Amino acid sequence: MRAVLPARRCRIAVGGRTVVAGPPTGTESAAAVSSADASPTASASPSATAGSPSASAPTPSRTQAASAAPKPSRTSAAPAPARIPGPGYDGSADAQKLIDAALRAAKADGRMVLLDFGANWCGNCKAADKVFAQPGTAAILGASYHLVKVDIGGDSSANSALLRKYSPSGGTYKMPVLVVVTPSGTVRTDTHATGNPALTAEGINSFLRQWAS
Numbered sequence: 001m002r003a004v005l006p007a008r009r010c011r012i013a014v015g016g017r018t019v020v021a022g023p024p025t026g027t028e029s030a031a032a033v034s035s036a037d038a039s040p041t042a043s044a045s046p047s048a049t050a051g052s053p054s055a056s057a058p059t060p061s062r063t064q065a066a067s068a069a070p071k072p073s074r075t076s077a078a079p080a081p082a083r084i085p086g087p088g089y090d091g092s093a094d095a096q097k098l099i100d101a102a103l104r105a106a107k108a109d110g111r112m113v114l115l116d117f118g119a120n121w122c123g124n125c126k127a128a129d130k131v132f133a134q135p136g137t138a139a140i141l142g143a144s145y146h147l148v149k150v151d152i153g154g155d156s157s158a159n160s161a162l163l164r165k166y167s168p169s170g171g172t173y174k175m176p177v178l179v180v181v182t183p184s185g186t187v188r189t190d191t192h193a194t195g196n197p198a199l200t201a202e203g204i205n206s207f208l209r210q211w212a213s
Helices: 062-068 095-109 123-132 135-144 157-166 201-210
Strands: 010-014 017-021 112-118 145-151 172-174 177-181 187-190
Touching: 095 112, 095 145, 095 157, 112 123, 112 157, 123 135, 123 201, 135 145, 135 201, 145 157, 157 177
Parallel strands: 017 172, 112 145
Antiparallel strands: 010 017, 112 177, 177 187
């Protein structure tokens, strides 16, 4: 039998503030989800007389016959799903450039931008990553969001500044901090202010659907 270690709370200072991450609770554990072109007639023969019916009846041209033929309906293909980053946070990535690129893509395709501020040692962040990887959740993310993951578990002052920019209310941050941003850069919701959804497929999927448009 594997021994169960006692829960440990982790704290990290972010620009004079504290970020708190605890192991996922019972409601925050990841849950599985199931998921005829008609041929034109020949023109009248030269032997036809002016008074005959065949001479007086107009013969449809090729252009007229083609335009009268039914045309197949045109369907527009659905846009390709947006790329979803893998689990974890890359402390060496330029988060500002990633956010700028996501905002440009969002302006082009109308998706929202989802900023995920967290740390590789954060238990709740790992629980959220497991849900993001599930097919049903990944489908919602790819269809409606450009996801950018920002590492705030290291010593990057630039990333800490980005956290304060998009989640300015301050105080104690509980990771992950999920921020939905419109293509124009306006914050729609910030879980530091509203509280995180349950870190389950049901909780995260409901959150993503709510803020997708």
